[in-house]
Amino acid sequence: MPVSRNLAGTVFVGGAVTLTLAALVYPTMLGVQTTSSAQTRIIADTQWGPLTEGDRDFVVKVRAAGLWEYPLGEIALKKGSTPAMREAGKHLIVGHARLDELDRKVAVQLNITLPNQASPQQQQFVATSAALSGKEFDRTAANILRVTHGSIFSVIAKVRANTNNSLVRELADLANDTVLDHITMMEKTGTIDFPSVLAQQSAPPTLPKDQLTPPAPQPGAPIVVLTPRPDLNVNTNSPTPSPTVG
Numbered sequence: 658m659p660v661s662r663n664l665a666g667t668v669f670v671g672g673a674v675t676l677t678l679a680a681l682v683y684p685t686m687l688g689v690q691t692t693s694s695a696q697t698r699i700i701a702d703t704q705w706g707p708l709t710e711g712d713r714d715f716v717v718k719v720r721a722a723g724l725w726e727y728p729l730g731e732i733a734l735k736k737g738s739t740p741a742m743r744e745a746g747k748h749l750i751v752g753h754a755r756l757d758e759l760d761r762k763v764a765v766q767l768n769i770t771l772p773n774q775a776s777p778q779q780q781q782f783v784a785t786s787a788a789l790s791g792k793e794f795d796r797t798a799a800n801i802l803r804v805t806h807g808s809i810f811s812v813i814a815k816v817r818a819n820t821n822n823s824l825v826r827e828l829a830d831l832a833n834d835t836v837l838d839h840i841t842m843m844e845k846t847g848t849i850d851f852p853s854v855l856a857q858q859s860a861p862p863t864l865p866k867d868q869l870t871p872p873a874p875q876p877g878a879p880i881v882v883l884t885p886r887p888d889l890n891v892n893t894n895s896p897t898p899s900p901t902v903g
Contacts, residue, residue, distance in 0.1 A: 701768070706822040708767055715816045715825065716769050719760045719832055721871040722809065723753035725775035726802065726839075727883045729783050733798060736787075742795045745842040747889045749802075752835040757883040759831055763824045772871035773881050778864055779871075796848040803843040806836050807858035 696711035726749050733746025764771050774780070782805070786798040813836060817829035843849060862869055874880065 703767060703822065703824075705766070705824045706820075708822050708825070709820070711816065712820050712822050712825045713767070713769050715812070715820075716760060716764055716767065716828065717771060717871065718809070718812070719756060719828060720764070720771040721775050721779060722805075723757045723760070723883050724772065724871070724881075725779040725783050727753040727757070729786060729798060729802070732783070732787050733794075736790060736794050738791045738795050739846065741842075741846045742799065742848075744891070745799065745802075745839075745846055747891045748838055748842045750886050751889050751891050752838055754883045754885040756831055756835050758885070759828055761880070761882070763828050766824055767822075770874065771880055773874045773878065774872050776871045777868045792848075795846060796850075799843045799846045799848045800850055800854060803840065803849050803854050804857045806840045806843065807854065810836050810840065 696709060696714070698710050699707045700710055700713060701708040730746040730749025730753070733749065734743055737743035737746055761771065763769075775783075782801050786794060786801060789797055810833075813829050813833050817826060817833065820826055820829065
């Protein structure tokens with residue numbers, strides 16, 4: 658596999674951009690609806706404000722979401738049976754490439770280790786959808802994505818309202834815009850079973866914790882970057898990430 662170097666600390670492996678991991682912090686449990694008094698515990702004082710366990714977990718959740726939604730977007734581009742489903746796939750790719758870029762910058766600033774793989778549950782979402790075709794693929798993928806986006810939407814709002822860290826607030830702003838765009842695109846497919854979706858997104862997790870947690874990366878392993886796709890022209894109405902965190 659060809660490897661070339663460009664910027665310091667950046668490695669291009671087979672065309673995919675990777676960055677060397679240097680952070681040390683990794684959350685122990687990241688279920689979508691994790692609630693605990695520990696979430697408000699301050700784990701670091703930074704120049705951008707105190708960092709809580711909840712803040713850190715949110716940064717990792719954003720990363721994990723992109724690690725399965727971006728590849729599912731690529732599958733939707735190929736397997737979507739309608740223009741609306743293929744357009745939704747474009748939005749997943751563009752939105753998560755953009756969000757991943759900001760998330761990685763914030764993680765470096767706050768010394769947060771990010772996963773290279775989605776959780777087992779999230780990986781199964783992709784596998785389940787990829788095994789289908791035609792309208793069955795559209796319906797299954799769109800409803801899974803609508804449930805998960807609906808679940809995380811309220812989490813983002815809570816983080817945005819309660820965090821005292823300016824970088825986490827900025828990430829929450831972009832995450833909010835991205836998730837709302839993706840919810841809208843899933844609904845435009847015309848396949849959403851709203852009674853089922855609304856019931857599922859409010860239900861507590863039933864899987865074991867290890868199924869809801871992205872595996873921690875090996876020490877020193879490169880972090881995979883969700884590659885931007887300038888060839889996909891979509892309007893997400895999301896603001897450009899601020900250069901202040903670059």
